[in-house]
Amino acid sequence: VHNKCHDEYQKTADWLMSQTKHRPQVAIICGSGLGMLADALKCQDSFAYSDIPGFPQSTVQGHAGRLVFGELKGKSCVCMQGRFHMYEGHSLCKTTFPVRVFKLLGVETLIVTNAAGSLADGLQPGDIMIIKDHVNFPGLVGLNPLCGPNDDKFGPRFPAMSGCYDKGLRRLAMEIGKQLGVAGVMQEGVYAMVGGPNFETIAEARLLHRLGVDAVGMSTAPEVVVATHCGLRVFGLSLITNKCCTHIDSDSVNHEGVLEVGRLRSHTLQQLVTELISRMEINNNNTSNN
Numbered sequence: 001v002h003n004k005c006h007d008e009y010q011k012t013a014d015w016l017m018s019q020t021k022h023r024p025q026v027a028i029i030c031g032s033g034l035g036m037l038a039d040a041l042k043c044q045d046s047f048a049y050s051d052i053p054g055f056p057q058s059t060v061q062g063h064a065g066r067l068v069f070g071e072l073k074g075k076s077c078v079c080m081q082g083r084f085h086m087y088e089g090h091s092l093c094k095t096t097f098p099v100r101v102f103k104l105l106g107v108e109t110l111i112v113t114n115a116a117g118s119l120a121d122g123l124q125p126g127d128i129m130i131i132k133d134h135v136n137f138p139g140l141v142g143l144n145p146l147c148g149p150n151d152d153k154f155g156p157r158f159p160a161m162s163g164c165y166d167k168g169l170r171r172l173a174m175e176i177g178k179q180l181g182v183a184g185v186m187q188e189g190v191y192a193m194v195g196g197p198n199f200e201t202i203a204e205a206r207l208l209h210r211l212g213v214d215a216v217g218m219s220t221a222p223e224v225v226v227a228t229h230c231g232l233r234v235f236g237l238s239l240i241t242n243k244c245c246t247h248i249d250s251d252s253v254n255h256e257g258v259l260e261v262g263r264l265r266s267h268t269l270q271q272l273v274t275e276l277i278s279r280m281e282i283n284n285n286n287t288s289n290n
């Protein structure tokens with residue numbers, strides 16, 4: 001466990017607030033190949049992760065490594081073009097570092113996106129799965145970013161995780177999907193995080209299928225756990241980039257294919273996320289700073 005102290009998050013948040021006038025209400029974490037979600041932001045201020053004090057570095061192709069602030073339909077946003085994964089060798093505390101920084105910046109709502117493999121018969125590559133719940137496999141065996149001394153300033157020792165994906169935002173997203181004419185490729189499902197970096201064996205994919213998992217990836221759950229712990233409202237979506245290999249004659253998965261599906265669906269995802277942000281209500285009752 002490599003816990004960070006409150007001051008380290010605060011230092012990064014203070015530095016960012018000294019560099020930009022934006023005071024974001026919504027944060028977006030872009031999944032593999034989904035960095036274009038930041039392109040919709042107006043009046044951008046952007047920072048390379050390597051220039052931000054305390055920030056880890058992105059090492060995965062398809063994750064640019066840039067934090068972008070900007071306005072979207074009257075709401076102030078911050079967008080991570082590139083996330084951190086456990087398999088890159090980061091501690092879970094590092095992979096989730098930005099989430100607590102967002103909290104200190106005054107963010108109320110976190111939107112997490114990812115690329116994921118499908119285990120459900122009804123989920124095809126190109127489909128969008130609204131995450132209704134997750135199975136945090138590393139977390140179940142103690143690889144949890146909240147391990148170690150609890151920081152009561154962020155949240156309780158034993159936070160509830162039932163209902164961590166906001167029901168109202170899920171409903172709103174499905175409604176927007178209908179209006180955009182993409183409801184046919186959208187459905188809710190359960191996301192499971194595995195450690196990676198290898199894709200699943202056939203036996204592992206079959207096991208996940210039998211456990212009721214709809215889509216699998218190597219991220220997201222730790223970010224959502226940390227966000228829920230500190231009281232952020234969370235919305236999550238998976239872009240289904242491939243079917244998991246459940247038979248010896250299934251097509252095998254590769255990262256280039258994952259990124260390609262992201263490119264093909266970029267426009268739809270951008271529309272969906274933009275509309276969601278535009279129509280979500282913000283309470284403005286976050287008193288963590290400014």
Ligand SMILES: O=P(O)(O)O[C@H]1O[C@H](CO)[C@@H](O)[C@H]1O
Nearest residue numbers: 031032114115217218219258
């Ligand atoms: O979860 P994101 O970052 O979207 O990326 C997913 O895609 C990569 C594999 O192609 C893995 O990193 C997996 O987690």
Ligand SMILES: Nc1nc2[nH]cnc2c(=O)[nH]1
Nearest residue numbers: 115116117216217218258
């Ligand atoms: N673990 C895992 N992660 C993914 N990310 C994108 N596709 C996949 C997949 O099939 N399995």
